[in-house]
Structures are given as structure tokens and as C-alpha cells.
Amino acid sequence: MGDKPAMLPVAGAIKKRPPDVKEFEFGPWKVTSCKSHILESEGEQRKRFDSQLELPQLPEMVFPENVLRVMHESGAGIEFNALDALTLVDAHADPVKVAASEEWQNARSDCEHIKNVISPFDWTFTTNYKGTILQNGTVAMKVSDTTEKINLDNLKKREPIHFYDDVLLFEDELSDNGTSILNVKVRVMPSCFFILMRLFCRVDNVLIRVNDTRLYHEAGQNYMLREFSSREEKTTNIPTAVHTDPNEVSQYLKLTQQTCERLEFSEVSSTS
Template identity: 30%
Template sequence: MKYAGGTIDEGAVKAAGGQVLPDGSGVRVGGWNISTGHGPITADADLEKLKDGLGTLAAPEQFYGANFLRLRHDATGTVVSFTALDALKGWLQDKSERVRVGESDDWLASRREDVEQHAAQTLEYDWTFTTSYAGSLERDGASSSSGGDGSSSSGSAAAPPAAAAADGGNDGSSAAAGAQAAAQGGSAAGPLPKWQASSEQIPRALLTSRDPILFYDELPLYESELDDHGSSRVSLKMRVMPRCWYVLLRFWLRVDRVMVRLRETRLFCQFDGPSAGAVVLREVKYHEGTFEALRAAGAPAEGPAYADADTAAQALLAVAPVGELCTSAPPPPAPANGFGVQSLGELKRVQTETVDWGYYRFGNASSPRPPLLLIPGFGSTVSAWPLDFLARLAADQEVVMVDNRGQGFTQDLDPTARLSIPGLANDTMEFVRALGLDQVTAVAGSAGGLEATPPSDLATAVLTSPNSTEVQHLALGYALDTPAGVQAACDYGAATHSTVQSPSNNTTTGQQLAAILNYLIFDDSVWELLPVVDNEVLLVVGREDQVVPADNSRAMATRLQRPWLVLLEGGHAAFLQHQPVFLQVLDAFLTT
């Protein structure tokens, strides 16, 4: 039956031990009070007041200010809610790269008078109304609007008293990680729950079961036709079943002839699970790409496949996600096979014409995957790779870990030779051939990525940003102005302190710097050749990276044929700060 709040099966609600709310706005079941509200598009006069209150000159022309979804856990007073206003605030806070095409210039030109009259010194509008909004948490008047993050991951926010006081990290998103929010413990006056990383997954089998749907609703929050240049929309769907509730929130963007962007947030709560309805799982996925890049990756060409969020979601499943992840997570348990410092074995050596290589080779040699070749970055050696990180890599494939020419265990047999980036890349591939390997997956840190240039010898490439172990570099590797960054830096220092000790060579480091600067300033050949690289390339960078800004990787992703772009909260060593998420993304990348 159609009620004020959506479609409710009153008989099924009663059979599940629940009840329809007196005003017909929703149901009470499983310890949750779930309601929705509908209203017309906000009137122009009210929308102008809203814009004034937010300090913005722009807003979507179709704004559903009265629409909402509210899910309240009765035992604790914890509320998960979704509103158009909070979604729009998420747009104002979003840090996504602006879509800079002719259409945006048209959009700004049409508002030139407003812009010139505005008192602000700098005005920059995201005319696509992109939002990272992933819902809001409330309890006793305290509220928190949370943004998402990226490439496909799940998270969980737990809030028993002890966990609620702990730092929950950043709101999570990844390709297969999780965030969970527990509403259990404490009282309605307790602390606001925080989203924390979790390995739990939303049980798809339960969602596809034949259980009756007690309550179903769909709500638009805001929409814009982008002045006839495309479409932007935030909407949600929700359903309540006898054993669970489920919410799907989507931001969908299509800029005609340019690109498509889809951000999905899923929330799930199971009433009859071990937590008895007191834990909410959240999963956030980001997909985006230009139509040209998506077509090259195997997705459909621009057209009906991207007509709306539902069809776009199906089309984007055909290609690797270009995602943004930001989460923090506890490390997964160490692999049962126990790869560790002892299992690295003895240092091995092999010679090519001008280099005597010192390397380690260990891990799962029976894996069908190509070996991972770990290439250190500028001034770094094999000591930069933490042991727990190596152990988890070694569980699923063979790992080869080597020092660059003239660094650590690797000796330069021609010390008079001048280092160059093309030369270092050639050295690396000669090393691979000397080991008798046909192809490898290069996992290159920071400047080590410059060496992974001959694509014919690579199965795939993973370009990341590890840092050296010197304390003075930790401020660049980790955001030391945040508790999470400080803890990550401490953990990294402890992890690398016990690894193999391969000291860097200051003379070689200076030569590396000269080679890097010469290459970056005078050689743009690789930039020009990026479009012909048909390897899959995974780019993993920190949003706050001060060494290699994230915009560099965004630019690379637009040039590569088959990119995966993942942005993590943190600095130059963000992928080590978020090891579990990185390892999950890496596994998905290598499996695909």
C-alpha cells in the first residue's frame, strides 16, 4: 500500500513483529525507527535564502529541500539521515578536480554579473554540483555530515563506548574494504559514533533473498541539467526487509561529450546478526572517466548506456574503476604461511654488464601471477619496505626486491657513468631479463615510477609513493598535523627499523636527483608517449602529497589508456599509511 512515506506492506510489517508509524511515514522494526518524507521542488524564494545561508551564488535548479530519509536506532538514539541540504553542503566541501571544459566557461559567463558583484576575492564554482556526501550521523543534537571517498571499498562505524572514544579515521571508501558504525552501547547522551574501517562485507545473498519488502521508497535530493550541458543528480533508494534495512545513495554526473562520474554509497544493517541490529555497514564506490578513456577501456560509447545512474552503473562495471579511496583500517592478520624477515632468505646477487645487483626473491612462487618487482624511490633502498607489508604481498605472488644502481646492496660497476632516468629504466629491465623473467608487475615508489617505462617488459604497473626511513622525510610522507598521520609515521618507523638494513649512498642519491631534475625539465617524451601505453596502470597517491601533487596523477590518468586512479588521505607515503586498503585494491587490480 502507498503511504505518505513510500510503499509499505502492512501485513508483512506485522508478521515481522514491526509496526507502521502512526503518520504513515515509515515503519518501526528490528529496533529501528525508519521514516521518509517527500515534498515538491523548493520554491525560488526559499532557494535564494538557502544560498545566502550557505554563502554560495549557485544551487541546483531542482532542489528537494523537504525530502529526507531518517533511520533511528531506538536503544541509543543514534540517527543515520539523508537530506538535500546536507548533500549540497557536501558539494561545497568537495575537493574533486573541477571539470574544466568549454561548458564550464559558458556557465560562468552566464553569471558574470553575479561574480563581479560578489565581494569574495576568488570565486571558483564546481558547476557539476559534485558531492562526496555519504549520509549524516546524529545523536542528541550532535551531528556529522560525512563525505565518501573512493574507488570501491566498504567501511564500518562502530560505537560501543570504548570504540566511540577512539579515532575512527577518515570516512571510508575503497574497492573492497569496509566501514562500520555500531550503535550499540552507551546511551542517547553518549558520544557520536565514528565510521571506522572494517573487513566485514555487505551480504549480497541476504539482499537477494525472497524475503518480503516491508517498506520501500525512492527520493531525489537535487538535480541539475547543467544549463543543457548534461545532468547531475543526487538520489537514494531504500528498502526494509524482515531481517535488515538497505540504503543506496547515488551521485551521478554526465557532462555531454566529455565525461561521466558515479559515486555510490551503500548502507546496510542486519537485525538478526551477531550485533542484533546495532552495527551499520557502509560501502562507498567511485567511478569516473572521460568517454574517450572509458571507451578505450571496454565500456560502451557515449549514449543510452549513460542515460541515468542505473544504466551508467551497469556500464561502468565493465571497466576498472577510477576511484578515490580514503579510509584507515587495522592491519589484517599476518598470512598463515608466515613470510617474514627470515623467509626473505639470503641476499642474492646477479650481474649485468655494468651493475652487480643485490636483491631478495621470496614469496608464493606457485602463483599464476607475474612476480612483483619492488623498485625503491629517490634516495631509498630495500630498507624502505616494511616487513608486514612484504609478508602480505608474498602471500599471493612471488616478490623480487632490489636496490637501484649504486644504492644499498647494488654496486655500480661503472662509477664514471652518468645516471639518467632512461638509463635506470634500462638497468631495471636488464635485471629482469638476467633473472630469466618474461614479465613482471612493477610496484614502483615515488621516483621509482620513472624507471617503469619499457611497457613491453611489464605485465602491469603500480605507481605508489613509499618514502625513505630518514626521520626528516616523515613530514612529507605522512600528514603529521593529524593524529592518524603521527601514528602512521611511528608505525612506519617501527616497521622499517627491523627490516633488512641496506644503507643509501649519498653520492648516488645526489646523482639520482640530478637525473630526475634533468629528466623532468628537459624530457617530455614519456608524457607524449603515455597514450600509446596499453598496459593497465594503477596510480596510488596521497591527496595531501607535497612531493608529487595528486593533480599529477590525475593528469596521467587522462593520458593513459587503462588507468586505475586511487587517492588516499595522507602524504607521500599514504599507501603505506593505509596498507590494508592498498593491498585490497592491489589484489583487485591484479585479479582483474
């Protein structure tokens, strides 16, 4: 008898790659990164995003399973994911038209979003997301304001990098009128680990905005430092050569918001 014919894939079926998961232990900490497929137009994940978000539309590329997580052995930690980031996008107003009305009307009159008067929303997907605090039933992460700053000199030391990754959470080309991208990077050295989550938003001929969340921990300490900053400027005040470079353009942007916080372990009191 002849060999049994191979089964053909079902028409329309998409073969998904397994998630790319990396882990690294740093003392009592475990750093985990996960990279997976883009959000599909239908299915359970899409239903979850649509049900939890009020946005009329989502970024062109959303990665629902991409995550960067830092967990302490006690069960407390922090993670960065796309869904929680998008929950902080303004779903009811278009602040770009308000902030740069004249420039917007003149430069972006051909953009589909300007005609969206029925359901206005922040189509640049700007978010002030600083991460999602994780905790178990007995240990919490206490968040408090602080004047302590991240030790930049320590980060400049020539130390070997034991672990590094760059995780993309979402990206959109703003109907070919710019870009909005949120990604998070981590690097672990012998003396510390450092995380940078950056939202880079460029609306061509209107403005550039950079929101940075920095998380820093030195070995042996029982807390992390988290700094958040928001900067922006009109594109007319920025050299054209740096418009597409998030690192170079930051020096030309005005600081509009900044917070410094200490994330510290605290025992949760039990009631009898």
C-alpha cells in the same frame, strides 16, 4: 439572503501540498521518508540555504524538506538531506575544466558556466556526502574503518520487501549539457535493510561520474556498514547506449575512491 461569496485566493499565492511522510518500524529501528515541495526563490528556507552555502547558484531543483532518516530507539541514527549534501560541493573551483580541459573547451564552449570566471565553482554539484550522523546526549554513533563488506548474497535473497521508497534530494540539467541528480532509496526486508544514495553526473561529451553510498544493517546486530565509492570515466570510453543509465554505465567507470566503515553504537561517558 444569498450565500456568502467564496473567498478568492490571493494573487500569486501558492498552495503547498502537505509533506508525504512514511514510517516503518524494523525492530528497534524506525525508517522515515519525507517528500515535499521544491525550494522556492525566496522565503525562510531559501534564506537558510543561501546563508549556509557559499555556492553562487543552487541546482535547478532542490527539495529542502525531502529526507530519508533511520533512527534507533536509543536516539542515534543517520539521515540524508539536500542541504548537508550541498555543503560538500566545491564552491571555489571548477574541477571539470581541470579534469577534462581540452574536451571541455571543445564540447562545452556554448555553456554559460564556462564563462563564469568571476565565481568559479563545481557546477556539476558533485558531492562526497555520505549521510548525516544523528545522536542524543547519551548514545553516539561511532564511525570506524573496517574490512568487513556488505553481505551482497543476503541482499540477493528472494525476501519480501516490507518497505521501499525513493527520495529525490536535488537535480540539475547543467544548462542542457547533461544532468546531475542525487537521490536515496531504501528497502527493508525481514532480515535486513539497505540504503543506496547515488549521485549520477553526466557532462555530455566530457565525462560521467557516479558516487554511491551504501548502508546495510542485519537484524540483531548493533551496527551498520557504510560503503562509499566514486567512479568516473570520459564519455568517449563509454558506449553511447548506456550514457543515461546509471545502473548500466557503472561497469564502464574507473574506481577513484572507496571507503568502508562500521557505524556502531557507543555510550557517551559522562563527567562528574
